[in-house]
Each structure stands twice: as structure tokens, then as C-alpha cells.
Amino acid sequence: MVPCHNEQQTVGEVVRAFRKELPDVVVLVADNMSTDATTERAREAGADVIRVPIKGKGRAVRRLLEHSSHDVTLMVDGDATYDPSVARALVHLVFCEGYDLVNVSRVIQETAGDEYRRGHQWGNNALTTLQRRLTGIGLRDILTGYKALSRRFVASMPVRSHGFQVEVEIAAHAVALDLAYTEIPGAYSARPEGSVSKLSTYADGWAILRSILRLYRDNRPLPAFSLLATPWLLFSAVMVGIALVDYLHTGAVAKFPSLIAGVAAFTVGMLLLTVGWILARTQSLRRDELALAAANAIRDEEYHRHVRG
Numbered sequence: 135m136v137p138c139h140n141e142q143q144t145v146g147e148v149v150r151a152f153r154k155e156l157p158d159v160v161v162l163v164a165d166n167m168s169t170d171a172t173t174e175r176a177r178e179a180g181a182d183v184i185r186v187p188i189k190g191k192g193r194a195v196r197r198l199l200e201h202s203s204h205d206v207t208l209m210v211d212g213d214a215t216y217d218p219s220v221a222r223a224l225v226h227l228v229f230c231e232g233y234d235l236v237n238v239s240r241v242i243q244e245t246a247g248d249e250y251r252r253g254h255q256w257g258n259n260a261l262t263t264l265q266r267r268l269t270g271i272g273l274r275d276i277l278t279g280y281k282a283l284s285r286r287f288v289a290s291m292p293v294r295s296h297g298f299q300v301e302v303e304i305a306a307h308a309v310a311l312d313l314a315y316t317e318i319p320g321a322y323s324a325r326p327e328g329s330v331s332k333l334s335t336y337a338d339g340w341a342i343l344r345s346i347l348r349l350y351r352d353n354r355p356l357p358a359f360s361l362l363a364t365p366w367l368l369f370s371a372v373m374v375g376i377a378l379v380d381y382l383h384t385g386a387v388a389k390f391p392s393l394i395a396g397v398a399a400f401t402v403g404m405l406l407l408t409v410g411w412i413l414a415r416t417q418s419l420r421r422d423e424l425a426l427a428a429a430n431a432i433r434d435e436e437y438h439r440h441v442r443g
Contacts, residue, residue: 191294359410
């Protein structure tokens with residue numbers, strides 16, 4: 135599946151390259167409000183095209199996943215920067231080795247030039263490191279647009295992101311549902327001359343950072359809310375400690391405002407911990423529901439295939 139926005143120069147090359155590597159592949163292109171000939175070039179190359187009339191890569195990926203019912207789904211950007219020769223290895227790892235997510239970490243070629251400039255590399259490394267620290271996922275290049283997904287992964291993945299945050303959401307989903315994942319290297323080259331990146335370094339970087347923090351809150355609510363509760367509880371200990379020291383020395387509480395502030399801060403801290411615990415239980419139930427729904431969807435598909443066969 136290939137999410138695209140104004141990629142008339144490259145989408146045909148991408149489709150042909152993957153059809154050459156995987157002759158039986160069904161290439162589905164999502165034309166995300168393109169104003170050029172992206173749809174025409176994709177169809178000429180042999181792809182099926184769906185139109186997504188609301189802008190955003192996440193929205194395009196969501197629509198593509200809704201149309202995917204195959205054992206292995208490959209996701210790649212339509213800018214001809216990724217190496218199609220890796221496709222066979224991706225299919226093997228998912229179909230034969232049992233992985234649910236296979237990430238292709240970008241190996242920068244000398245020809246990549248400004249396409250993956252230092253700012254993008256630094257931002258990618260910083261955001262990837264942050265997500266590794268928060269979620270424990272062992273991927274080196276979380277923001278790559280080239281990956282393979284199993285049927286189980288596709289059936290259980292509720293895409294909520296609108297833009298480029300979708301790669302972060304995919305990685306977080308693998309951790310949240312305890313799915314098997316791995317990573318292999320793949321060459322990353324420059325766009326052809328005249329092809330323009332749709333990624334905004336600062337705006338999309340900020341959106342991805344917010345998405346990482348939000349996903350950490352949603353997928354690990356107890357640790358997240360414990361972090362929020364910590365400064366309140368520390369402040370409470372200081373304020374109550376001041377009042378307690380006065381009481382031990384004088385036999386009276388002279389600083390009632392400190393005591394009141396300490397008790398109020400303690401209440402807020404405990405409420406945050408309670409919310410984290412409740413959300414942790416809810417998140418656990420939601421994870422089980424997603425896994426069960428995916429399993430039931432796969433069983434239904436296998437049953438219908440057997441009946442048709």
C-alpha cells in the first residue's frame with residue numbers, strides 16, 4: 135500500500151518496481167488529495183487507486199488498512215526513496231517467520247543529499263530515542279515509511295493519527311499488544327529532481343513529539359500519571375513537613391496555609407495516581423478486546439475462504 139500526495143513523478147516507478155520484485159503483489163495507492171496526475175500514473179503502472187478526500191498521511195494509511203485483507207501488507211511511501219529489493223525479505227519475515235511488524239531502517243546513501251539532511255537525521259534520532267525510552271521498543275528508525283505488517287497487526291490497528299505521526303502509532307501498537315517485531319536495513323536514496331518532500335521539519339516534528347507523549351500516556355497510563363503525580367506529592371511532603379516541624383517545636387500549628395496547601399497537593403497527587411490505575415485497567419481490557427477482535431476477524435476470513443474453496 136502506497137499513501138501519496140502529489141507524487142506523479144515517482145509513484146509509477148514505485149509501483150513498477152514492487153510489481154517486478156513481487157509479481158503477484160496487489161498494489162493499492164491512496165491518492166490523498168493530489169492536484170497532479172498521481173492517480174493516472176499509478177493506474178498506468180498497474181496499481182489500484184482509492185481516493186482519500188481529506189488531507190493527511192495518517193488518514194490515507196487508515197483507508198489503505200481498511201482495504202487490506204492479505205496475509206502480508208507492505209507499506210511504503212510513493213517518493214521512490216526506498217529500496218524495493220528488500221520486499222521479498224519483508225514478506226518472508228512476516229509470512230514464514232511469524233513477525234507482525236518488520237521495520238526497514240534507513241541506510242543513507244551518498245546520493246540522498248538534502249533529502250535526509252542533518253536536521254531530519256537529528257530529529258529522527260531524538261524522537262526515536264525518546265520513544266524507545268518511554269515504550270521500551272527496540273527499533274532504531276521508528277519514523278521510516280517502509281515496513282511490513284501481518285494480518286493480525288492490520289486487523290487490530292485503529293489508526294487515530296492524521297499526519298506523519300502514523301509511524302509512531304504503528305510502533306506503539308506493536309508494544310501495546312505485545313506483537314512480534316524486528317528490523318532490517320534498507321537503502322534510502324534521494325528523491326528525483328523536481329520531487330518535493332511533504333514533511334515539514336518543525337511542524338511535523340512537533341506533532342510527532344506530541345503524538346509520542348500522548349501514546350505513552352494512553353499505552354502506559356500508570357507510569358505516565360505517576361510522573362505527573364510526583365511533583366504534587368513532593369510539594370505536599372515539603373508543605374506538611376514545614377507545619378509538622380512547627381508543631382513539634384511549639385506544640386501548635388502556626389502555618390495553617392502551608393498545611394492546607396500540603397493536604398491539597400497530596401489530594402491532587404493521589405487523584406492522579408488513581409486515574410492512572412483506572413486507565414491502566416481500562417487499557418489492559420482494551421488491548422484484550424483488540425487482540426480478540428483481530429483473531430475473530432482472521433477466523434472469519436479463513437472460514438469464508440474455506441467455504442468459497
